[in-house]
Amino acid sequence: MTEIWDGLIKAIELIISLDPEVMEIAGRSLRISGTACLLASLICLPLGSLIHFHQFRGKRVLINIIQALFSLPSVIIGLFVFVLFSRAGPLGELGILFTPIAMIIGQMILITPILLGLTISALSGVAKEIVDTATSLGASDFQITLLVLREARYAVVAAVILGFGRAISEVGCALMVGGNLKGFTRVMTTAISLETSKGELELSLALGIILLLLALIVNIALYRLQQR
Amino acid sequence: MSLIELVGLSHRYGSREVLKGLNLSIGKGEVFAVIGPTGAGKTTLLRIIDLLEVPSAGEVYFDGKRVPGSRKQRLEIRRRMSFVHQKPQVFNLSVYDNVACGLRWRGEEKHRIAEKVDLILKMVGLEGYKNRNARTLSGGEAQRVALARSLVLEPEVLLLDEPTANLDPVSSAKIEQVISYVARQHNTTMIMSTHDMSQGRQLADRIGVLIDGRLVQTGNADDIFYSPKNEEVANFVGVENVLEGVIITNSDGIVTVKIGPHRIGIQAVSNYPAGKEVYACIRPEDITLAPIFHRSSARNYFQGKVTRVTTLGPLSRVEIDCGFRLVALVTKISAEELNLQEGKEVCATFKATGVHIIERGVNQ
Amino acid sequence: MKKTSMKMGVVALAVVAVAAIVSLNVTARAPSLKVATTSSLYDTGLWEYLELMFEEKYGVELDILCVGTGIALEYGKRGDVDAVVIHDKAREEQFVAEGYGVGRVPFAYNYFLIVGPPDDPAGIKGLGPEEAFKKLMEEGAENPQQIKFVSRGDESGTHAREKAIWKAAGFNYTAVQESSWAKAEEMGYIEAGRGMGPTLLMASEMNAYTLTDIGTFLAYKGKLDLVPLVEEGQILLNVYSVIAVSPEKHPDTKIEMASSLIDFLTSSEIQELIREYGVKDYGMPLFTPCAGAEPEQ
Numbered sequence: 001m002t003e004i005w006d007g008l009i010k011a012i013e014l015i016i017s018l019d020p021e022v023m024e025i026a027g028r029s030l031r032i033s034g035t036a037c038l039l040a041s042l043i044c045l046p047l048g049s050l051i052h053f054h055q056f057r058g059k060r061v062l063i064n065i066i067q068a069l070f071s072l073p074s075v076i077i078g079l080f081v082f083v084l085f086s087r088a089g090p091l092g093e094l095g096i097l098f099t100p101i102a103m104i105i106g107q108m109i110l111i112t113p114i115l116l117g118l119t120i121s122a123l124s125g126v127a128k129e130i131v132d133t134a135t136s137l138g139a140s141d142f143q144i145t146l147l148v149l150r151e152a153r154y155a156v157v158a159a160v161i162l163g164f165g166r167a168i169s170e171v172g173c174a175l176m177v178g179g180n181l182k183g184f185t186r187v188m189t190t191a192i193s194l195e196t197s198k199g200e201l202e203l204s205l206a207l208g209i210i211l212l213l214l215a216l217i218v219n220i221a222l223y224r225l226q227q228r
Numbered sequence: 229m230s231l232i233e234l235v236g237l238s239h240r241y242g243s244r245e246v247l248k249g250l251n252l253s254i255g256k257g258e259v260f261a262v263i264g265p266t267g268a269g270k271t272t273l274l275r276i277i278d279l280l281e282v283p284s285a286g287e288v289y290f291d292g293k294r295v296p297g298s299r300k301q302r303l304e305i306r307r308r309m310s311f312v313h314q315k316p317q318v319f320n321l322s323v324y325d326n327v328a329c330g331l332r333w334r335g336e337e338k339h340r341i342a343e344k345v346d347l348i349l350k351m352v353g354l355e356g357y358k359n360r361n362a363r364t365l366s367g368g369e370a371q372r373v374a375l376a377r378s379l380v381l382e383p384e385v386l387l388l389d390e391p392t393a394n395l396d397p398v399s400s401a402k403i404e405q406v407i408s409y410v411a412r413q414h415n416t417t418m419i420m421s422t423h424d425m426s427q428g429r430q431l432a433d434r435i436g437v438l439i440d441g442r443l444v445q446t447g448n449a450d451d452i453f454y455s456p457k458n459e460e461v462a463n464f465v466g467v468e469n470v471l472e473g474v475i476i477t478n479s480d481g482i483v484t485v486k487i488g489p490h491r492i493g494i495q496a497v498s499n500y501p502a503g504k505e506v507y508a509c510i511r512p513e514d515i516t517l518a519p520i521f522h523r524s525s526a527r528n529y530f531q532g533k534v535t536r537v538t539t540l541g542p543l544s545r546v547e548i549d550c551g552f553r554l555v556a557l558v559t560k561i562s563a564e565e566l567n568l569q570e571g572k573e574v575c576a577t578f579k580a581t582g583v584h585i586i587e588r589g590v591n592q
Numbered sequence: 593m594k595k596t597s598m599k600m601g602v603v604a605l606a607v608v609a610v611a612a613i614v615s616l617n618v619t620a621r622a623p624s625l626k627v628a629t630t631s632s633l634y635d636t637g638l639w640e641y642l643e644l645m646f647e648e649k650y651g652v653e654l655d656i657l658c659v660g661t662g663i664a665l666e667y668g669k670r671g672d673v674d675a676v677v678i679h680d681k682a683r684e685e686q687f688v689a690e691g692y693g694v695g696r697v698p699f700a701y702n703y704f705l706i707v708g709p710p711d712d713p714a715g716i717k718g719l720g721p722e723e724a725f726k727k728l729m730e731e732g733a734e735n736p737q738q739i740k741f742v743s744r745g746d747e748s749g750t751h752a753r754e755k756a757i758w759k760a761a762g763f764n765y766t767a768v769q770e771s772s773w774a775k776a777e778e779m780g781y782i783e784a785g786r787g788m789g790p791t792l793l794m795a796s797e798m799n800a801y802t803l804t805d806i807g808t809f810l811a812y813k814g815k816l817d818l819v820p821l822v823e824e825g826q827i828l829l830n831v832y833s834v835i836a837v838s839p840e841k842h843p844d845t846k847i848e849m850a851s852s853l854i855d856f857l858t859s860s861e862i863q864e865l866i867r868e869y870g871v872k873d874y875g876m877p878l879f880t881p882c883a884g885a886e887p888e889q
Binding site for chain 3: 028031032034035038039042086087088089092093095097098100101104179180181182184194196197198199
Binding site: 153 | 275278280299303306307309310311313315317319320321329330333334374377378381387
C-alpha cells in the first residue's frame with residue numbers, strides 16, 4: 001500500500017516540477033500514439049464507411065474477422081512489424097526499425113481493427129431512414145457517407161478515443177519495434193516497463209498515473225471537439 | 229403531358245408482392261393523393277417514384293423519358309424531386325443545417341442558402357428555432373422541419389408520405405395550409421399518400437385508391453366518395469353500410485334490393501337488371517333518424533331499435549337493428565334531442581339516390 | 593459538410609500528422625549507432641553514464657537496446673544493430689566464426705555471484721560454485737518449500753553461465769528442469785524469463801537463491817533482501833566484450849561507428865572511468881577493465 005501512496009506523491013512531484021525527462025517521454029507518447037491514431041482514423045473512417053455502405057459477398061465474414069482482430073496481442077504485431085522492417089526482412093532497406101516511424105506503423109496496425117470495426121458498428125447504429133431521407137433530398141453517395149458519419153459522430157469519436165487508448169497503452173509492440181531507446185523511442189509504457197524491471201516501483205507508478213492523466217486529457221479534448 | 233408515368237409497375241419484397249401491375253399517369257402541376265389502408269403499398273409506390281427503389285417489373289417515365297439505371301443519372305432526376313417521408317427523420321444537426329442540407333448538396337451559394345432557409349422557416353412557422361438541435365423538437369415541429377427541408381429545394385415534384393399522420397391538430401392544419409399554398413403558388417406537382425379521406429378530398433385534384441397493391445379506382449374526390457367502385461373502396465372511403473343483396477326488380481332505373489335473411493327491400497337508383505347480386509352502400513351521414521314513423525319524400529324508411537351509441541366529437545354514431553344492421557351518423561345535439569340510447573325505437577330514413585349499388589364479385 | 597471544408601479538414605489533419613512525425617526527430621537526427629546490450633550491463637547504469645560522453649566525442653547518437661544476450665545476438669545476425677555488447681564467450685565466438693561479427697573485444701569483467709536469503713537455508717555459504725549447486729539440488733529436492741532457486745530462464749548470458757555451472761556440477765540442464773525440485777508442487781526451481789534486475793527482485797520476494805552478475809547485484813542491493821553466498825571460482829568469471837557487426841552480411845550497418853565504440857570502450861580514459869564506476873555509490877567497483885585482452889584468473 002505504501003508503494004501506491006508513494007507512487008501517487010511521486011507522480012504529483014513529477015508533474016509539479018515538470019520533470020523534463022518525464023515531460024519529454026509523455027510528449028513523445030502523445031505524439032507517436034496521436035499520429036498513429038490520426039493516420040489510422042484517416043484510413044479507417046472512409047474504409048469502414050465503404051464496407052458499411054456496400055453489399056458484397058463475405059461482408060459478414062469480413063466484419064467477424066475484423067472484430068476477432070480486436071484482441072490481437074500487441075507483441076504479435078510487434079513481432080510482425082519487427083520481421084518486416086528488420087534489415088534481414090523484406091522492408092529492411094527503409095532502415096526504420098527502432099525509430100518512432102516503426103512504432104507509429106505498429107500502433108496503426110494494432111488499432112486498425114478497432115477503428116474499422118467500431119466505425120462500422122457506429123454507422124450501423126444510424127437509422128436506415130436517415131440514409132433514405134438524405135437520398136431523397138438529393139445527396140450523392142459521398143454526401144450520404146459524410147452525413148451518416150456526422151450522425152454517428154458520438155460513436156465514431158468513441159471509436160477514435162478507444163483506438164488512441166489502445167495505442168498509447170500498449171507496450172509489447174512499442175518495446176519490440178521501438179527498442180525503448182532513450183530520448184528517441186522511449187515512451188510512457190516502455191519507460192514504465194524499464195523502471196519496473198529496475199525495481200523503481202514508485203517511479204513506475206508515478207509514470208502510470210501520468211499516463212492515465214494524459215489519456216484523460218485527450219478524452220476530454222476529443223469530446224469537446226465533437227460537441228462543436 | 230404527363231410528368232410521371234408508371235407502366236405495369238410491380239414490386240416485391242422477397243416473396244411478398246407489394247405492388248401488382250400498376251398503371252398511373254400524373255400530369256404537371258397536378259396534386260394527386262394516394263389513399264388506402266395501411267400496408268396497401270402507398271409508401272412503396274412513393275419510394276419507387278422517388279427512385280429510391282427499382283421496381284421488380286414495369287417502367288417509370290419521368291418527363292417523357294424512361295428512368296435510366298445509372299446511379300448518377302438517377303440522382304440527377306431525384307434532385308428534381310423531394311420526398312417527405314412518413315416518420316420525420318431529422319438529422320442530428322441544428323434546424324438551420326437540417327433545412328440547408330439539400331441546398332448544400334446541390335452546391336448552392338452560401339448567401340442564397342441563408343435567404344431561402346430563412347424564408348421557408350418563416351413559412352412553416354419555425355423562424356425562432358434556427359439554432360435549436362432538430363432532435364429536441366416535438367413530432368409536429370420535426371414534421372414541419374422535414375417539410376421545410378423539402379420545400380426549400382423548390383422541387384418540381386413533391387412527394388409526401390402521410391404528411392399529417394400522428395400529428396396534433398394544430399401542426400396538421402399548419403402543414404395542410406403550407407401544402408395547399410405551395411401547390412397553388414408554385415404549381416408544384418404533388419403526390420401524397422394518406423389514409424385520411426377528408427385530407428385527400430381537401431387537398432387533391434385527383435385521388436387514387438390503392439388497396440392490396442392494386443390501384444383500384446382513380447378519379448376526382450366525388451367519384452370516389454359517392455361512387456366507390458367496389459366493396460373495398462366503399463369500406464375504405466367511409467361507407468359503413470355495405471349491405472349484401474340481390475336486385476329483384478328494376479323499373480326505369482329504380483331497383484328494389486332484398487337485403488339480409490329477412491329479405492327486406494331497399495329502393496335504390498341503378499341500371500343493373502333483376503337477379504344481379506350486388507352490394508347496397510349507404511353513407512351513414514345520409515341516414516336521417518326520427519323518433520316515430522312519419523312519411524317523407526324519401527323512399528326508404530325502417531323502424532328499428534338502437535343497439536349502440538358512440539360519441540365521435542360533435543357527432544354520434546348510432547347502430548340500429550331494423551332487420552339488418554344500419555349505422556347512422558347524427559349530430560350530438562340531435563342525438564340528445566331524440567334521446568337516443570340503447571333499446572330506443574327509432575325510424576331511419578334515406579333516399580333512393582343515397583344508396584350506391586356495386587356489383588358483387590368485381591373487385592378483382 | 594461542403595467538399596471544400598472537408599478537404600481542408602483532411603489536409604489540416606495530415607499536416608498535423610506530418611508535424612508530429614517531424615517533431616519526433618526522425619530525420620533531423622544525428623546519425624545513430626545502434627548497440628544491443630545485455631540487460632545485466634544496462635541495469636547497472638553504466639551505459640547511461642557513458643552514453644553522453646560517446647555522443648559528444650563522436651557526434652553520433654548512441655542508441656542502446658537493452659535486451660538479453662540471446663536476442664542481442666539475433667539483432668546482430670539480422671543486421672538491426674551495429675554492435676553487440678554481451679557476456680557469453682562461447683556464443684560470441686560462434687557469432688564471429690559464422691561471419692556475423694568482425695571480432696570479439698573484451699573490455700571489462702567482473703564475477704558472477706550466487707546470492708540467496710541471509711539465513712542460507714541450504715547452507716551453501718563458502719562452498720565452490722559447483723558444490724553449491726549440487727547442494728542446492730539435493731536440499732531442494734527434499735525441501736522445495738524452503739529451498740528455492742530463480743533462474744533467468746531467458747537464454748541470456750547469465751542463463752548460459754548457470755547452465756555451464758550445472759554441467760560442471762554434473763547435471764544435464766534438462767535433468768535440472770525435470771528434477772523433482774523443479775517439478776514439485778511448490779516449484780523449488782523457477783524459470784523467470786526476465787532480465788537480471790527483475791529476476792533479483794523476484795528472488796528477494798521469494799526468499800530464493802539465484803545467480804547474478806555482481807554489477808547488477810550491487811546496483812539493486814538496496815532493494816534486495818539477498819546476500820552473496822558464493823563469490824569465488826574460475827567458472828564465475830564474467831567477461832563483457834564488444835563485437836562490431838560485420839558489414840559483409842549487412843552493408844547498411846555502420847562499421848566505422850562501431851569501431852569508434854570499440855576504440856572508445858578500450859581507451860585508457862574510459863577504462864579508468866569503468867574502473868571507478870560504482871565506487872562512489874556502492875563502495876566498491878562494479879567492473880575491472882581489461883582493455884581488449886582476455887582476463888586471466
